[in-house]
Amino acid sequence: MKKTYNISVIKGDGIGVEIVNEAIKVLEKVGKLYNVEFLFSEFLMGGIAYDKTGDPLPQATIDGVVKSDACLFGAIGGEKWDNLPRDKRPESGLLRFRKELEVFANLRPAVVYDELIDASSLKPQVIKGVDIMVVRELIGGIYFGEPKGKSETKGWNTMVYTKDEITRIAHVAFKLARKRTKKLCSVDKANVLDVSQLWRDTVIDISKEYKDVELTHMYVDNCAMQLVANPRQFDVILTGNIFGDILSDEASMLCGSIGLLPSASTGTNTAIYEPIHGSAPDIAGLSIANPIATIASASMMLRYSLDEPQLASIIDDAIKQTLKDGYRTKDIGAYDAKEVLSTSQMGDKIVSNIK
Ligand code: IPM
Numbered sequence: 001m002k003k004t005y006n007i008s009v010i011k012g013d014g015i016g017v018e019i020v021n022e023a024i025k026v027l028e029k030v031g032k033l034y035n036v037e038f039l040f041s042e043f044l045m046g047g048i049a050y051d052k053t054g055d056p057l058p059q060a061t062i063d064g065v066v067k068s069d070a071c072l073f074g075a076i077g078g079e080k081w082d083n084l085p086r087d088k089r090p091e092s093g094l095l096r097f098r099k100e101l102e103v104f105a106n107l108r109p110a111v112v113y114d115e116l117i118d119a120s121s122l123k124p125q126v127i128k129g130v131d132i133m134v135v136r137e138l139i140g141g142i143y144f145g146e147p148k149g150k151s152e153t154k155g156w157n158t159m160v161y162t163k164d165e166i167t168r169i170a171h172v173a174f175k176l177a178r179k180r181t182k183k184l185c186s187v188d189k190a191n192v193l194d195v196s197q198l199w200r201d202t203v204i205d206i207s208k209e210y211k212d213v214e215l216t217h218m219y220v221d222n223c224a225m226q227l228v229a230n231p232r233q234f235d236v237i238l239t240g241n242i243f244g245d246i247l248s249d250e251a252s253m254l255c256g257s258i259g260l261l262p263s264a265s266t267g268t269n270t271a272i273y274e275p276i277h278g279s280a281p282d283i284a285g286l287s288i289a290n291p292i293a294t295i296a297s298a299s300m301m302l303r304y305s306l307d308e309p310q311l312a313s314i315i316d317d318a319i320k321q322t323l324k325d326g327y328r329t330k331d332i333g334a335y336d337a338k339e340v341l342s343t344s345q346m347g348d349k350i351v352s353n354i355k
């Protein structure tokens with residue numbers, strides 16, 4: 001019998017439309033070959049949603065996504081909406097979306113492909129074999145803490161974490177570490193911040209349930225340095241919302257381009273799968289965006305939400321094969337490229353390697 005999955009799709013703004021279209025093409029090919037049906041329904045979010053409805057996150061979008069098996073997401077935002085009141089901005093829509101869906105655990109893998117070892121600005125001997133999983137807490141911390149506000153002369157935000165919030169994300173990270181090399185580095189700023197001290201104390205408490213996992217702690221400034229100095233020391237990195245935002249962008253450059261990094265945002269409700277990069281308005285419509293981060297996000301969706309790990313591996317292998325064959329998009333199109341492809345040509349190549 002044919003399996004059917006309902007996938008909600010949010011293309012969003014800028015390059016979001018181009019890259020999500022490629023991921024859909026890939027899923028359709030996998031579905032056709034392996035007798036799985038994906039039913040895609042599209043919903044509005046971000047600047048385009050504001051333009052059409054006056055709200056960057058219409059209720060219909062939340063309702064539609066909640067009903068779906070998983071959500072495939074592109075990117076939102078752009079200069080056009082930068083001067084709107086904060087609650088109308090695309091980014092606020094995204095934060096509200098994550099909160100409404102309670103996706104507290106954001107998984108951001110950073111894997112260096114051998115084929116792209118020269119695409120990174122770092123030396124090959126430093127990055128070869130890097131395979132890091134950043135576990136970023138996504139619906140707490142300074143992004144959401146109260147009080148927050150801005151007057152003419154003062155602006156303020158608050159970094160807050162409760163023990164419960166830290167506990168649930170710590171369990172996710174420890175469980176992941178168990179499935180990998182059993183090494184977990186928790187990143188905080190406990191030398192300065194009380195909230196980080198609670199973070200560290202709580203992670204130590206939880207570690208008693210995972211005695212087989214080797215736990216270390218690192219201050220975030222040191223981690224930023226260690227990531228470029230000796231990235232292979234890391235396996236799972238567990239950290240809060242803003243530190244994870246920053247460190248995952250940094251980790252992407254080990255791999256060569258932010259256009260390669262996928263993510264999964266999971267929790268108690270429907271999970272969201274999105275590239276870690278933004279809507280890149282400067283290159284929107286030029287057909288040069290790299291669709292690999294979004295295609296790899298579709299693979300994470302198969303793995304984490306739909307329990308189809310074999311199909312996920314087929315997509316991962318197709319991406320690797322395409323890179324091995326020498327095909328690149330502009331962002332990774334170093335001197336060794338056989339051919340620099342457009343967004344849709346890259347999608348087509350990956351589709352042709354789905355077997
Ligand atoms: C990310 C992005 C978002 C974040 C923005 C667009 C709100 O940078 O997903 O990393 O800061 O979480």
Ligand code: MG
Nearest residue numbers: 245246249276
């Ligand atoms: Mg970010």
